[in-house]
Amino acid sequence: MRPTVAALLLLCSTVAHARPLVLWHAYRAAERTALEHAVDRWNQGSRGKDPEIQLLAVPYDAFPDKITAAIPRGHGPDLFIFAHDRVGDWAESRIIEPIEFWITEKHADRFLFKAIDALCYGDSLYGLPMAFKSTALYYNKALIPVPPTTTDELVALGRKHTHREQGRFGLVYDNNKLYFHAPWLFGFGGAIFDAKGRLVVHTPEATAALAFARRLGGPDGIIPPEPSTTLTTTLFNQGKAAMAISGPWMLGEIDQKQIQVGVAPLPRVSRTGKPASPFLGAEGLMLSSRCKQKSAAFRAMTFLTSDAVAIARAMEARQPVANQAAWDDPRVQRDPILSAFRRQLDTAQVMPGTPQMRLVWSPYDMALQKVMNGSATPDRALAEAQTEIRSYLSAMRPGARK
Amino acid sequence: MSAPPERSRRGRALGTASGALLAGAIIGLTAAALYLRTRNAGDQLQAEAPARAMALALARSGAQRSAHDTADPDLLQRRVLALAGRDTVTLATVVQEPRSTKYRFLRKRRYLAHSDVQRLRQSLDRRHPGDKQLYDLANRVRQHGPVVELRAPQDGPVTVVAAEPVRVDGKQVATAIVVTAPRPLHVPVNAWPIGAGVLALGLLGLMAGRLRQRYIVVMASLAGLTALCWYQLSTLAAFYHRVLPIPSYALRSALQGGSPAPLTIPAWPLVIALPLALGLATLGHVGLGQRMVQALRRHRAAYLYVLPAAVGMLLLVFLPFGYGLGLGFFNHAHGTYTFVGLSNFIEILSGGGRPLSHPLNFYFTLGVTVLWTGTNVLLHVAIGLALALVLKDPLLRFKGIYRVLLILPWAVPNYITALIWKGMFHHQYGAVNHVLELCGIENISWFSSFSTAFAANLVTNTWLGFPFMMVVCLGALQSIPRDVYEAADVDGASRWQSFLHITLPLLRPALFPAIILGTIWTFNMFNIIYLVSAGAPGGSTDILITEAYRWAFERADRYGLAAAYALIILVILLLYTLLTNRLTRATEDTYS
Numbered sequence: 001m002r003p004t005v006a007a008l009l010l011l012c013s014t015v016a017h018a019r020p021l022v023l024w025h026a027y028r029a030a031e032r033t034a035l036e037h038a039v040d041r042w043n044q045g046s047r048g049k050d051p052e053i054q055l056l057a058v059p060y061d062a063f064p065d066k067i068t069a070a071i072p073r074g075h076g077p078d079l080f081i082f083a084h085d086r087v088g089d090w091a092e093s094r095i096i097e098p099i100e101f102w103i104t105e106k107h108a109d110r111f112l113f114k115a116i117d118a119l120c121y122g123d124s125l126y127g128l129p130m131a132f133k134s135t136a137l138y139y140n141k142a143l144i145p146v147p148p149t150t151t152d153e154l155v156a157l158g159r160k161h162t163h164r165e166q167g168r169f170g171l172v173y174d175n176n177k178l179y180f181h182a183p184w185l186f187g188f189g190g191a192i193f194d195a196k197g198r199l200v201v202h203t204p205e206a207t208a209a210l211a212f213a214r215r216l217g218g219p220d221g222i223i224p225p226e227p228s229t230t231l232t233t234t235l236f237n238q239g240k241a242a243m244a245i246s247g248p249w250m251l252g253e254i255d256q257k258q259i260q261v262g263v264a265p266l267p268r269v270s271r272t273g274k275p276a277s278p279f280l281g282a283e284g285l286m287l288s289s290r291c292k293q294k295s296a297a298f299r300a301m302t303f304l305t306s307d308a309v310a311i312a313r314a315m316e317a318r319q320p321v322a323n324q325a326a327w328d329d330p331r332v333q334r335d336p337i338l339s340a341f342r343r344q345l346d347t348a349q350v351m352p353g354t355p356q357m358r359l360v361w362s363p364y365d366m367a368l369q370k371v372m373n374g375s376a377t378p379d380r381a382l383a384e385a386q387t388e389i390r391s392y393l394s395a396m397r398p399g400a401r402k
Numbered sequence: 403m404s405a406p407p408e409r410s411r412r413g414r415a416l417g418t419a420s421g422a423l424l425a426g427a428i429i430g431l432t433a434a435a436l437y438l439r440t441r442n443a444g445d446q447l448q449a450e451a452p453a454r455a456m457a458l459a460l461a462r463s464g465a466q467r468s469a470h471d472t473a474d475p476d477l478l479q480r481r482v483l484a485l486a487g488r489d490t491v492t493l494a495t496v497v498q499e500p501r502s503t504k505y506r507f508l509r510k511r512r513y514l515a516h517s518d519v520q521r522l523r524q525s526l527d528r529r530h531p532g533d534k535q536l537y538d539l540a541n542r543v544r545q546h547g548p549v550v551e552l553r554a555p556q557d558g559p560v561t562v563v564a565a566e567p568v569r570v571d572g573k574q575v576a577t578a579i580v581v582t583a584p585r586p587l588h589v590p591v592n593a594w595p596i597g598a599g600v601l602a603l604g605l606l607g608l609m610a611g612r613l614r615q616r617y618i619v620v621m622a623s624l625a626g627l628t629a630l631c632w633y634q635l636s637t638l639a640a641f642y643h644r645v646l647p648i649p650s651y652a653l654r655s656a657l658q659g660g661s662p663a664p665l666t667i668p669a670w671p672l673v674i675a676l677p678l679a680l681g682l683a684t685l686g687h688v689g690l691g692q693r694m695v696q697a698l699r700r701h702r703a704a705y706l707y708v709l710p711a712a713v714g715m716l717l718l719v720f721l722p723f724g725y726g727l728g729l730g731f732f733n734h735a736h737g738t739y740t741f742v743g744l745s746n747f748i749e750i751l752s753g754g755g756r757p758l759s760h761p762l763n764f765y766f767t768l769g770v771t772v773l774w775t776g777t778n779v780l781l782h783v784a785i786g787l788a789l790a791l792v793l794k795d796p797l798l799r800f801k802g803i804y805r806v807l808l809i810l811p812w813a814v815p816n817y818i819t820a821l822i823w824k825g826m827f828h829h830q831y832g833a834v835n836h837v838l839e840l841c842g843i844e845n846i847s848w849f850s851s852f853s854t855a856f857a858a859n860l861v862t863n864t865w866l867g868f869p870f871m872m873v874v875c876l877g878a879l880q881s882i883p884r885d886v887y888e889a890a891d892v893d894g895a896s897r898w899q900s901f902l903h904i905t906l907p908l909l910r911p912a913l914f915p916a917i918i919l920g921t922i923w924t925f926n927m928f929n930i931i932y933l934v935s936a937g938a939p940g941g942s943t944d945i946l947i948t949e950a951y952r953w954a955f956e957r958a959d960r961y962g963l964a965a966a967y968a969l970i971i972l973v974i975l976l977l978y979t980l981l982t983n984r985l986t987r988a989t990e991d992t993y994s
Contacts (some may be wrong), residue, residue, distance in 0.1 A: 065955070089959075093738075097538075098541065100507040100508060100509075101511075101526075101528065101533075101534045101537045101538065103507070104508075105501075105502050105504070105505065108502075108504075108505050108508065113504070116505070117505070117506075120506055120507050122545050123506050123507055123509075123541070123545065124507055124541060125505075125507040167830065224830055225829045225830060225847060226828060226829045226830070226847065226849065294531065294534070295529065295531060358958070358959075359957065359958050362956050362957050366940050366941060369939060369940060370939060370940045373847065373849070373850030373851070373938075373939050374850070375939055375940065376940075388762070391754070391755065392957060395958065395960065
């Protein structure tokens with residue numbers, strides 16, 4: 001037995017030195033190519049000094065489950081790129097490594113504050129931001145010469161372009177999902193958790209936001225019935241939707257030869273005067289707690305999020321990168337779509353990355369669904385959602401665990 | 403095998419006696435081991451106690467130091483070394499203060515003493531991997547309080563780490579960390595291969611030689627006892643050596659490296675050995691052992707052929723099944739599982755405090771599931787039978803083509819069919835509404851009310867389900883002899899009468915198992931519900947299996963609750979099968 005263990009140990013130690021850093025990502029199309037180019041640069045520059053990076057594309061839907069399952073069992077990647085909303089869970093179960101030990105204030109200043117702050121959980125930093133993603137208003141320039149700046153304008157423009165019998169609509173977005181509903185929720189002054197972390201789903205503001213969304217999506221609204229993200233892309237591509245609410249990922253799916261696409265920040269809510277603030281998601285490059293070459297991995301992280309690489313990613317893939325320097329670069333500034341997403345960032349609200357937030361999605365989506373198909377009033381739907389989420393939260397509390 | 407009755411009786415008595423002895427020994431030893439294990443778990447390992455005490459002492463000295471004599475680093479150094487003792491190589495005090503007003507994750511870190519390095523260091527070194535571990539540990543202590551853990555650091559054997567916050571006037575000024583000396587890891591010979599080897603040898607001997615029933619019992623007892631003693635001994639050894647010398651643990655940490663693996667003494671050998679030994683003893687007592695061994699010996703080749711499949715079943719079916727069974731009694735949060743007894747089952751069966759009309763109430767979902775299963779099976783059988791009767795007609799031409807066309811829905815993977823139907827039910831762009839429009843019926847928003855969403859699911863699943871029933875009926879219809887119908891014709895029976903009194907009763911033996919199977923399939927038809935209506939509106943069309951899935955993967959990672967759901971589904975289906983089995987047997991009796 002003992003020689004076997006010794007032999008295995010020896011084997012492991014020899015393997016460990018030659019082992020490349022495995023990086024999982026869920027990028028597709030241009031974003032993927034841009035990342036591959038960045039990794040090529042690292043692999044060429046680091047020959048002999050640092051381990052190479054090996055990329056593995058993992059489908060987005062399966063990504064978080066794979067991470068949760070693979071890393072604790074030692075089969076996971078050394079590095080991976082994912083949205084920040086699971087950071088709380090992964091930090092609690094010690095799947096990802098805190099990295100603030102290596103970070104200086106100067107280094108942190110490289111990034112847009114909201115993007116790096118999103119990757120923070122419990123006073124520790126769990127990743128370096130690659131990009132930020134939030135929804136914004138897409139509009140078809142052929143139909144809408146000037147994008148609306150208030151919701152009243154939005155509704156008026158929407159009405160003008162809605163012709164149900166022809167299947168044409170003023171606006172399209174997936175109004176059954178909290179992620180896409182969030183701009184209205186925050187624009188009307190609503191929230192999900194208050195400053196003290198208490199659940200505030202059922203409030204007059206949130207009800208008003210939901211009533212507004214119902215007016216948009218109801219029988220005489222400006223949104224097609226049963227919208228989905230696929231329908232959003234399809235209608236916008238066919239020129240049947242004058243405006244759409246979606247994120248930067250939709251850019252790659254739009255046929256820009258057919259459609260003259262414009263992007264603008266979401267309008268102000270006329271009733272409150274507040275901007276409609278979408279959820280901000282930060283895509284972080286995170287380090288597995290089981291990585292065997294952590295300092296080298298951190299050097300690779302620093303490289304992939306460096307200003308030069310970020311500018312290249314922004315230019316090549318039109319990725320809204322998280323580095324300040326990229327936005328100061330005139331080439332990036334000249335891109336009207338990217339700068340629209342950058343302006344949207346100023347009003348966007350960082351999506352909570354806490355484990356508590358994960359319990360909110362499903363009941364809230366259900367409330368939206370009920371209101372949109374008219375089977376419940378906004379008030380009742382939110383009251384039910386609040387009760388439901390509260391019961392989930394109480395099941396999660398340590399008191400219930402032990 | 404007709405052994406003389408007296409010998410068999412004596413053998414049985416011997417079997418009983420040794421079985422009882424074995425069971426007693428196992429229970430006693432298990433109790434002892436369990437006692438030790440709980441003692442270990444309660445205090446983690448005794449080895450940690452000194453480390454923890456040291457951390458506290460250091461914390462106190464550190465507190466005094468930061469409060470009073472900051473000018474004399476040598477004094478602290480001497481104190482630290484005095485505290486360190488021979489078991490400890492690393493001692494540290496890490497101070498953390500907010501450093502940046504902008505970023506909440508940036509903190510000042512100072513490092514006061516280290517018994518390894520013979521001098522005082524003022525700050526942590528960013529390039530030193532050990533320093534990062536100290537810093538992260540200090541951070542964890544700051545957020546979660548004292549930490550005592552067993553860990554296998556990245557390069558090196560297992561160590562015990564204890565860390566405590568140092569508080570002065572209620573404010574944390576430092577973190578005291580103690581890392582005990584890495585000991586040479588003693589890896590004893592693994593007990594289990596030996597135990598299993600003895601057991602296997604005993605069984606092989608039994609199969610090969612001409613041995614009698616009592617020898618099974620004796621050999622099995624010997625094997626079981628040997629294995630168990632080894633296990634208990636290794637537990638004791640682990641306890642004695644303080645740092646766990648359990649090979650699987652050491653191996654795992656060596657292979658995985660990195661973070662601390664959970665501190666557990668594997669209990670599964672016990673879990674397997676206990677029922678195995680008890681089972682063998684019972685078999686011996688009942689006399690089944692002898693028959694089994696004889697059967698094994700007589701059909702040795704056959705059992706050998708079956709062995710791979712049996713092992714596969716064990717690994718792929720029974721182990722996950724047992725795992726799921728156990729999971730139902732645990733609650734999951736952030737990767738840790740806590741035993742909660744029956745509370746998952748109570749939560750489900752009490753409706754979780756939701757009214758009966760609430761879609762997440764168990765009884766509501768159960769009602770939907772039963773309705774779903776009932777309507778589906780009824781439609782499948784009715785359509786399947788009707789089509790089979792039509793296809794049976796000897797005068798029908800192009801029968802083969804019809805048959806292929808009708809079986810086609812069954813041949814297409816069901817999730818593809820589900821997605822196609824979902825598209826067809828779309829309010830604005832779906833084919834179904836287009837057809838309705840042509841008929842002058844107003845567009846229906848299929849997924850916005852329970853009845854229409856349920857109907858959409860039902861249509862999809864009927865499309866998928868009837869071919870199976872049709873094929874079963876066709877097969878059964880072929881086997882009904884024609885002369886029965888001729889006799890009925892002669893007697894002047896109408897077609898309806900011969901269908902009712904000849905076809906239906908003779909179809910029953912083939913149809914009943916198909917219906918049972920169809921019911922179970924439909925009861926757990928995840929794909930259709932999940933893909934077509936996705937539970938809309940408001941989760942009301944969810945059936946039990948999709949509900950369980952949502953609890954595990956969409957709502958709150960409540961794997962335990964989902965496992966409990968699965969278990970309840972199992973019980974319901976088991977009862978249903980037992981009931982229908984009895985019914986079928988009864989019907990078989992009436993006409994055979």
